[in-house]
Amino acid sequence: MKKVNKYILYGYLIYIAFILCYFYVFTNPSIPVTLKGTVMDPSTFMNKKQLEISTTYSTIKNVIYFISLPFDWFVFLWIISSGFAKRTGERLEKLTKFRSIQILLFFFFVSISTYLVTYPVDVIRFFLSKHYHINTQTFPSWMKDQVIDFWVNFIIMYLVVYVVLWLMKKRPKRWWFTVWLLSIPFTVFLTFIQPVVIDPLYNQFYPLKDKALEKEIMTLAHKANIPAKRVYEVDMSTKTTTYNAYVTGIGNNARIVLWDTTINGLKDDEILFIMAHEMSHYIKKDIYTSMFGGIAGSLIGLYLIDWLIRRVYKNRNAYEKVTMVHLTLFLLFSSLLSFAATPIENAISRHAEKVADLYAVKLTKDPEAGVTAFQKLTENSLTQVNPPGLVKFFRYDHPTMLERITYIENAVPQKK
Template sequence: MKKKFVTWTLVLYVIYGLLLGLYFFQWSDIGVPPAYEGTAADPATFMTDKELELTQEYSRYQNFLSFLGEPLEWIIYLGVMIFGASVVFRNFGERVSRFRIIQIPLFVLLLQTLTTILLFPIDYASRWLSVEYGISNQNFSSWMRDELIGFWIGYIIMALLITVLYFLMKKFQKRWWLIAWVLMIPFMFFMMYLQPVVIDPLYNDFSELQNKQLEEKILTLAEEAEIPAERVYEVNMSEKTNSMNAYVNGIGSNLRIVLWDTTLNRLQENEVLFIMAHEIGHYVMNHLYWNLAGAIIAAFLGLFLTYHLLRYATRRWGERLGFTKVSEITSLPMFFFILTLLSFLSSPVELAVSRNAEKEADEYAIEMTQDPKAAIGSFQELTVNGLSDVHPPALVKYLRYGHPTMMERIHMLESYQDINVKEE
């Protein structure tokens, strides 16, 4: 079984990598569709030849690397079971303590550590590309610090969730998935409330926006949208990246309007206001809560399907893989394998919903600011600084993009501008 797994994994992964290479470097059309040539959405109108070349190179390499890494997590989970690592982890936990409340978090730690180490080359290669192409200016020690923070935050949350989940599996063999889903709902709200004030500051330094005139204008936009914000926050990202961003997150008293300092440094004031109007649009149209509702529905379906697939896998292969019951902690790699696979299969639908929400926020922002020139300029600057591909291959768009492509977004804004000119 082990030999077959290694052989088939290597053969299929090599074939997969070759097909990816052909798709991204040979078969994908990187040109601009004739209908967009010469428009504001055509990168040739706002990028130099060198910038355009770098954008095409960077996008291809990052997309290739991203898709190359996609199946690795599945392979790791299968390998952990087939090679008996899950049994080794379980036995180690049982030697450390006879209490499941110790054994389960320890198993999660060992599994997460192994997964992180094996995926590290892909993560590092992605970081290296970002540095080489001038997107990231974060030094290695700072990057590793963020990686370690992310690792321990992820571990604490995951250990808590998995410990509760496996206690439910043991006590409620047929309804554990439903009880787990009910418990997850308040947990999701809690995490949304906690994120801006506890987790985000672990990565970056936040302060009140220094430009008080700009803050007043942003708060005026927020007041028009009935957002209960008293200040705008600025986050120091220029020491890590040249990319730009802004967002509104959190709920209740922890709601935050945040601007990256790179956005403030590179965009004109009216362009910043358009970007903030876009983020305010998400709040006005309740996209934060719709996203939460979507996550709750997805969690219900995911846990329901995982329950049935995990039972089937346990009956069919469990004994050979180190578990005879779903509630045994050695089934965790199979649980993760099923859940991540379902997440991948559902991602096209989730991303389509996200792209529609982003389109609505763009439309809201242009109606609010009535400044198409600033809107177009902001997206063009975002494209240049992030080396964003304005017209990515279809595979990338439908499996990676939670926003409309920059070509689609800029074209929409230019169309809005043309309509206004005709009306005048």
Template sequence: MKKVLFAYAVYLLAIWSFFLLAYPDLNRDVSAYASIGHAVYFSRLPLLPIFLFAVWKDSKLQEFAASLEQRLPKLFALAVFLLLLTGLYGIVQLPFRLAGFWNARQGQISVQPFGDWAGEYLLSLLLFYLAVTAVVFLSQLLMKRFRKSWWIVLWLLLVPGAIFVVYIQPMWIDPLYEDFHPLPDGELRTDIEQLTDAAGIPDATLLEVDKSAKTVTYNAYVTGLFGSARVVLYDTTIDGLAEDEVLFIVTHEIGHYVLHHVYWGTAGFLVLGFLLLWVTKRVSDKILAKKQITAHQLQAVPLFLLILGLLQFASTPVSLYVSREMERQADDYALEHAPDTAAGIRMFEKMQEVSKGDPDPWPVFEWLRSTHPSNRDRIEKITEYEKNR
């Protein structure tokens, strides 16, 4: 374990030295905010697998798990053990979370007060703890009942889980963090309704979310399944962009809905989940047999979380590639259906100005981090479209 921690320390030194000293010279368009953002992101990238590996290898934590299982009912023992792990991980990642918060404040991207940020961080840990406890408890029940096929049954239960994340979370969980209200009547709402009518989603719910208390950046997104759609605009987007620029970003989001990206994303999640659970079952069987631990024992929990964490880490580039392709498709839709395609150039230029992100990241950084194409690539695409139309 000491070798792993030493390697991670060397990794951190290399990451921060590169992004603070070398990368700004090699990519002169990058801001200090973007460089530090890269450093924070790549510092956290392997953190969860390393933490879970340390937990799995720690004999005292393993003994503690075994003693809890002997003294307490299953659910209570699991709840106590996962509360400890969640608390420890919250502390371990806190320095990097604080670095991200500080960087956003220094870069004048965030205006969120520290107390509000800290409250959201604790709320996220609480919701994460409750979700993991419920999923692990259900998984262990299935492991005990279906010793060979538990992973298939668990995968089938991912379907309602995915529906919850896509359909229920925006209505129940997101309002815990933000204030949502209907988009006010006026010319902008009328123009957006014309876009949604033309796209075949006349009943779309149009919402504005109060983001100006936390950030200066612009954004919008769309959610919804089963014939419903929720188009959500940041209040900063409405206040900071011209109407034709807002309509371009809204058309892009409508494109996600019309092109069924929510369905494709859900299907991809289920396919990935099937593969991850299958591999987890095969790998864990071999390791647990050597340790003489059964899958439904509390001591096995860190191993399952570790395997899933490593597999998720390995699959991240694929997930990010799919995300970028969907964004490109939505951009294509906006080019064909937005009232003013040239407004997209102005919109992306303004987004780049206020977000201060990396305008042209190296391919390896885009591959490992970016959910969207770079603003520079998107502007060039619109410019080329305008020339050839």
């Protein structure tokens, strides 16, 4: 394992060199020459200083993301390769006979270890966004969100890993399929409770304060045949200066949410375009598509995790004794496969966002408001209009601003 770890270290150093060269040598954030001077050209709505800051901020942010990406995987690999998982599992068996407590203590160690390893990177991200005036949150408030996030994820994942290990022992040949069947109601339940239970842990939600704007949104919602009462305002100005809106939840728990920064930073016609975009997600049942897509993807993922674990144990009695090594392998392979699936998820999401943009043009009949809204979003969040391909492939679940404005511009002749 020492030899393997050495190769992993060398490979990681080569990976860092590639990332640095890719972003600082090989990529060019400029747009095609044919688009210079058009509404897609950021120099037409951002000054030179803003353009430089936008490129610098985006590049640093992306470099940090890709360099820190394998940190969790390294922790999992160390826990397995060092023999820590095996030794700790044996000690926990002597400490208590209750399997649930053994798993709880071991999983807490794994969770806190990955949190502490990635914590410095999270702090750097926090102060980087503060430096560029993207983040308005105080450090104590940010830490509060971090603690809430840790415990929410820990509780949910503990339930998952406990059930997984139990089924590995009881149903070694088909544990993955049983876990998948159990995950379906669990996923639906989380989708229902997220907007009404989990989201309010982080922010305050309330009905839209601007009654005149509310009336316009209700008129737009009436045209789209959806209830406007599901439009909520959230107090994001205490944390960020960026604009956003989104749709979440299903059935009676579905909510279209508008950040207060969006209300304060955009004109009413631009907000209406953004809301029309979100209404498209509601009408076209994108939340259901995402949910069922996740359920289908988890079936493939769980099967592959079982296949990989059997390869590790060379198929010989892989589940004869289910240990903490199995738990760590499950977490490692889950994380790796989740990352591998990201480009597919992003591509599907980008298509849905394109459809929503075109729907907003059709519903509002105001493409100009869409163009100016996206220009302001770009300027406000210091987003690159034309990001590098690697960033778009792995990080963008929305089309780039260049693509979004182009979609709107191309839709105008069809509308006329």
